[in-house]
Amino acid sequence: MSKKIICITTVIVIMFVSFTGCSVKGTKRDLSSLAIVIGLAIDKNEGDSQGFETFGDEQARILMTAQVVRNDSVGQQGGSGQGADSAGKGDVGKPYWNVEVVGGNLLEAIRAATHVTNRSLYLAQNQVVVISSDIAKEGIAKYLDFFFRDHETRYDVSLIIAEGNAGKILATESHLDNLPAQDLYKLINSQKRDSGTPDCTLFSFIRDYKTEYKSALVPFVRVIEPKEEQRSPFLFVAGSSIFVEDKMVGILDEKQTRGVLWVSDRVTDGVVALDFDGIAVSLEVINSKGSFTAEYSDGKIKVKSKVEAKLSLGEYQGQGQFDTEKVKMLEKMCEEEIKKEINEGFEKIREKSADVLGIGNYFYRFKYKQWQKIQEDFLEMYKNANMEIEVDAQIIRTGSLLKPIDANSGGKNE
Amino acid sequence: MSKRQFVFITACFVQGSFMYTMYYYQIAGNESWITLLAGILFGIAVAFMYGALYKMHFDKDNDSAKGLVEINMAVYGKSFGKLLSLLYVGTLLLSCSRMLREAGQFVAGNLLMGINWTYILAILVILCGWTAFYGVKYFASIGTATCLFMYIFTIVLFILLLPHSKLYHLLPMGKEEIHTYFKGISLCTALPFSELVAFLIIAPDVRGENRGNLKKELFYGILAGSPFLLISILRDTLVLGPLMGDFSYPGYEVIRLVNYKVFSNVESLYGIIIIFLMFFKSALLFYSVAKALVKILNCKGSPLFYAFVSGVLFFVSQIIADSNIKLSEIVLQRIPYILLSVNVGLPLVTLLMSKIKKIKEK
Known part of the structure; x- marks a missing residue:
C-alpha cells in the first residue's frame, strides 16, 4: 500500500512541479519583470516610424498603443492633464504609461516594445481592444489573428471601435478611475443598463465573422471635448458600428442599436421614454425576450419577429389618476415605440446589407434545404426583406408609488 | 487488477483519448458528435470481438490466460x-508515441512556453517507463477515482460554459456527403476504440472469478468512458460553433472562456488534468508494448529492457512528424487505416481462424 502511494504521489508531484513551471528556469516570471497591459489600441500609422524598424509594406504599418500599469503607482491619484501621449512630460507621474509602438503587424509591434520598455508586455490581463474606425473600414480580422494564436491573450476581452484615433481613447483621463482602459472596460459593461450599445468580445466577434451570413455589432466610442475649457474631455459610448464580414460599413445610433437588440434577445435593461399626451413617461425594462423566424416564398424573405417585454413605470411627470386604462394605453404606446425602434434598426442594417440578426444563419441552420436554393441570391433578397413585428409589452409594476407625485395640485385632493 | 478496476482503466483509456476530438472536428465539423456515437457503436462491436478472441483462448481447466x-x-x-505480434507492437508504439508527442507539444505550447518540448517529452517517457516497470496495477487502483473526477470536472465546466453555448450550432444535420461520414466514423472507431487491442495484452493480469470472459468489462468500460468524449464534443460544438476546426486544441481553448466569479483562468488546471489523463493512457500503451516485447523476445522485463523501450519510444516520438501540422495530416490521412487494418482486421482474421481451428479439432 505504501509503495503504491509513493509511486502515485511521485508521479503526480513530478508532473505538477514540472508542468506548472514552478521550478523551471526561464518559465517563471516575477511580477516586476512584466509590463502588465490593460488596454490595447490599434491605429494606422500615419506619421513616421518613430525609429522602429519594421518589415513589409509601409502602408500596412500600424501604431499600437499599449496601456501599461505602473505597479507602484496604482494606488495613487492619477495625474492631471489632457491625455498626454507617451512622448509628453505629463506621462511620468501617472499610474499608467501608454506605450506607442509602430510595427508591420501586432506581434512585431509587441516585441518592438522592448526597445522602449525595460520589461516584456504581458497581455493576459488586457481588458479592452480599441480599433480605430479607419482600420475597421478596411477589415480587422487579420489583426485579431494574434489574439487567438497567442497563448497569453484572452478571448473575453471587450472589442470596441473608436471614432477616429484609438490611441486617443486610451489617453483620455477618467473622472472615476485611475486607468483609462479600466474606465472604458467598466463603461462598456455598464451599457447593459441601457441596452443602447451591444456587448462584444473578441470571441463573439470572430464567431459571428466565421458564421456565414452573420454580421456583428461592435460598441462605438468617441471622445467628447467640452467647449468649456475648464472641463476635461471624456469618453462617450453609445450606438454601435455595423460590420459586414470584418469591415465596418456604418453606424447605428442608440435607438437603432436597441431596435436590433430587441429582436436578438439582448436587451437586458433600459428605459423606454414616451410622450403620453404631453406627459413625459419613462418605462424601465425589467425583462425582455426576443426572437424571430424567417420564411421564404415567391422569391421574398419575410421575417417575423416577436418581442415580449416586462416593464416597470419608472417616472410619470403628470397629474391625475393612474388607472388600468392608462396602463393599457401606455403599454400600447410602448409597443409602438419598440416597433419603431426595431423598424429603424432593421432598415439601417438592411440598407447596409448587414445580416446582424442572422437571418441567413437561421435558414442555414433550421431550413437547410431552402438555404441551398436561396444561398446565392440571399443578399439581394435580404435587402428587400420584410419584417412583421409583434410586441407584447406589459407594465407589471409602478414602482413605489400608486399615484403620481404630482397628483395633488394646489393642496386639493383629486 | 480486479474486474472492476479493469472496467475503470478501460474508461480512463477512452477518456485519455480526449485530444483526438480535434481531429474529429476537421472531418465532420458540427456533426462530430454523430460520428462519435456511430464510432462508439462500432467500438463496442470491436471490443466484443476482442473479448471473444480472449475468451476463446482462455484455458478454463487450468485458469490460464493467453x-x-x-x-x-x-x-x-x-x-x-x-x-x-510485432505489427501490433508497431501500431501500439505508434499510438503511444503520438500521444506523448501531442502531450509534449501541448505542454510546451500552452503551459510551459519557452521550454523545448523534447525535454517535456523525455520526462513523460521516463515516467511512462518507470510506471510500466512497476506495473500498471498502481494506476488501476486510481482508475475509478480518476474516471469519476474527470466527469465531475467536465460537467462543472460544461455548466459554466452554458452562457456561451448556442444550441443551433448543432445544426444543420445531414448536410455532409456520405464519404465524409464514413471517414469520420472510421476515425472515431480507429481512435480510440481500435487501440483497446492493448487490453488483450494486459488482460491476463486480471484476477477474479470468470476472468476469461471480459466482454462485459470492456463494454462497461467503453460505456463509462465514452460519455466523457461526447460531453467534450458537445461542449466544443455548442460554444465554438464555426471555430471548432480552427484551433489546435479546441477542447482546451474553450475552457479559456470560463469566467464566472472565482472560476476564471482555470485552463492551466484543466491542462494539467488532461496531461495526467494522456499520461495514464500512454503508460498503459507503454506497458502493453513492453509486455508484448517481453513475450516476443522471450526475455526478462529488467529495468534495462524498459529503459531500452523508453529510448525507442522517445526516438519514435521525435521522428513521427516534423510539426503539429504534419502530425495532424498523418493522423487524418493515414493512421485510421493503419489502425483499422492491424488492430481490427487482424484480430478479426485471428478470431475466424481460431474458430475454424476449433471446429476442425472437434
Missing part, C-alpha cells in the same frame, strides 16, 4: 505469430 502474443503464436505458429 495474451495477444500467445494467441497469435497458438493460431499462426510460433514464428509467424511473433511476426504478426
Whole structure:
C-alpha cells in the first residue's frame, strides 16, 4: 500500500512541479519583470516610424498603443492633464504609461516594445481592444489573428471601435478611475443598463465573422471635448458600428442599436421614454425576450419577429389618476415605440446589407434545404426583406408609488 | 487488477483519448458528435470481438490466460505469430508515441512556453517507463477515482460554459456527403476504440472469478468512458460553433472562456488534468508494448529492457512528424487505416481462424 502511494504521489508531484513551471528556469516570471497591459489600441500609422524598424509594406504599418500599469503607482491619484501621449512630460507621474509602438503587424509591434520598455508586455490581463474606425473600414480580422494564436491573450476581452484615433481613447483621463482602459472596460459593461450599445468580445466577434451570413455589432466610442475649457474631455459610448464580414460599413445610433437588440434577445435593461399626451413617461425594462423566424416564398424573405417585454413605470411627470386604462394605453404606446425602434434598426442594417440578426444563419441552420436554393441570391433578397413585428409589452409594476407625485395640485385632493 | 478496476482503466483509456476530438472536428465539423456515437457503436462491436478472441483462448481447466502474443503464436505458429505480434507492437508504439508527442507539444505550447518540448517529452517517457516497470496495477487502483473526477470536472465546466453555448450550432444535420461520414466514423472507431487491442495484452493480469470472459468489462468500460468524449464534443460544438476546426486544441481553448466569479483562468488546471489523463493512457500503451516485447523476445522485463523501450519510444516520438501540422495530416490521412487494418482486421482474421481451428479439432 505504501509503495503504491509513493509511486502515485511521485508521479503526480513530478508532473505538477514540472508542468506548472514552478521550478523551471526561464518559465517563471516575477511580477516586476512584466509590463502588465490593460488596454490595447490599434491605429494606422500615419506619421513616421518613430525609429522602429519594421518589415513589409509601409502602408500596412500600424501604431499600437499599449496601456501599461505602473505597479507602484496604482494606488495613487492619477495625474492631471489632457491625455498626454507617451512622448509628453505629463506621462511620468501617472499610474499608467501608454506605450506607442509602430510595427508591420501586432506581434512585431509587441516585441518592438522592448526597445522602449525595460520589461516584456504581458497581455493576459488586457481588458479592452480599441480599433480605430479607419482600420475597421478596411477589415480587422487579420489583426485579431494574434489574439487567438497567442497563448497569453484572452478571448473575453471587450472589442470596441473608436471614432477616429484609438490611441486617443486610451489617453483620455477618467473622472472615476485611475486607468483609462479600466474606465472604458467598466463603461462598456455598464451599457447593459441601457441596452443602447451591444456587448462584444473578441470571441463573439470572430464567431459571428466565421458564421456565414452573420454580421456583428461592435460598441462605438468617441471622445467628447467640452467647449468649456475648464472641463476635461471624456469618453462617450453609445450606438454601435455595423460590420459586414470584418469591415465596418456604418453606424447605428442608440435607438437603432436597441431596435436590433430587441429582436436578438439582448436587451437586458433600459428605459423606454414616451410622450403620453404631453406627459413625459419613462418605462424601465425589467425583462425582455426576443426572437424571430424567417420564411421564404415567391422569391421574398419575410421575417417575423416577436418581442415580449416586462416593464416597470419608472417616472410619470403628470397629474391625475393612474388607472388600468392608462396602463393599457401606455403599454400600447410602448409597443409602438419598440416597433419603431426595431423598424429603424432593421432598415439601417438592411440598407447596409448587414445580416446582424442572422437571418441567413437561421435558414442555414433550421431550413437547410431552402438555404441551398436561396444561398446565392440571399443578399439581394435580404435587402428587400420584410419584417412583421409583434410586441407584447406589459407594465407589471409602478414602482413605489400608486399615484403620481404630482397628483395633488394646489393642496386639493383629486 | 480486479474486474472492476479493469472496467475503470478501460474508461480512463477512452477518456485519455480526449485530444483526438480535434481531429474529429476537421472531418465532420458540427456533426462530430454523430460520428462519435456511430464510432462508439462500432467500438463496442470491436471490443466484443476482442473479448471473444480472449475468451476463446482462455484455458478454463487450468485458469490460464493467453495474451495477444500467445494467441497469435497458438493460431499462426510460433514464428509467424511473433511476426504478426510485432505489427501490433508497431501500431501500439505508434499510438503511444503520438500521444506523448501531442502531450509534449501541448505542454510546451500552452503551459510551459519557452521550454523545448523534447525535454517535456523525455520526462513523460521516463515516467511512462518507470510506471510500466512497476506495473500498471498502481494506476488501476486510481482508475475509478480518476474516471469519476474527470466527469465531475467536465460537467462543472460544461455548466459554466452554458452562457456561451448556442444550441443551433448543432445544426444543420445531414448536410455532409456520405464519404465524409464514413471517414469520420472510421476515425472515431480507429481512435480510440481500435487501440483497446492493448487490453488483450494486459488482460491476463486480471484476477477474479470468470476472468476469461471480459466482454462485459470492456463494454462497461467503453460505456463509462465514452460519455466523457461526447460531453467534450458537445461542449466544443455548442460554444465554438464555426471555430471548432480552427484551433489546435479546441477542447482546451474553450475552457479559456470560463469566467464566472472565482472560476476564471482555470485552463492551466484543466491542462494539467488532461496531461495526467494522456499520461495514464500512454503508460498503459507503454506497458502493453513492453509486455508484448517481453513475450516476443522471450526475455526478462529488467529495468534495462524498459529503459531500452523508453529510448525507442522517445526516438519514435521525435521522428513521427516534423510539426503539429504534419502530425495532424498523418493522423487524418493515414493512421485510421493503419489502425483499422492491424488492430481490427487482424484480430478479426485471428478470431475466424481460431474458430475454424476449433471446429476442425472437434
